[in-house]
Amino acid sequence: PAEKEPIKPFLHRSRELFTKFGVSTILVVGGAGDYLDVADTVLLLDCYAVTDVTERAKEIAKLRPVSVPSLTPMTEPNSRVPSLGSLKPFCGKIRIVNKAGVSYNTEGSEEASTLDLTALEQLVEVGQTRFIVEVLKKLVDKPQGSLSSLLKSL
Secondary structure, eight states: OGGGOOOOOHHHHHHHHHHHHOOOOOOOOSSOOGGGGTOSOOEEEETTEEEEOHHHHHHHHHHSOOOOOOOOOOOOOOOOOOOGGGSOOEEEEEEEEETTEEEEEETTOSSEEEEEOTTOTTOOSHHHHHHHHHHHHHHTTSOGGGHHHHHHHO
16 A cells, blocks of 8 residues: 555655745656656657757646645755764875775774765766865864855865
């Protein structure tokens, strides 16, 4: 039964994401009309030419409306601001091994530690890793209250 299903289809949450949290969605689908009901704009890509087909999509949606169940309202997600206490101050030599790895010494330790960034598939070149290191160096020198403002300024 639907009430025992913990995973809610994105279709059932997309409108609420916008109205409650201001999160817009760009969704690329092929041949699925389920989202026409909740779409504000529908664009058709045909032979690399983009055409606005929103009006036609609304007509189709009226012919085959999708039933979106009443769900428990979403709650605002927890803040994803890291705790400064979890960042060990960099000291001594910092060596960027490659785009996905940084070797560094921490305060009070002779042994080098490694920052493994392999899970960040968005990193495509070592300059991005250098930027991450510079941000981390700035973060360890900031008082806790200023972390949010620093992150917003980045």
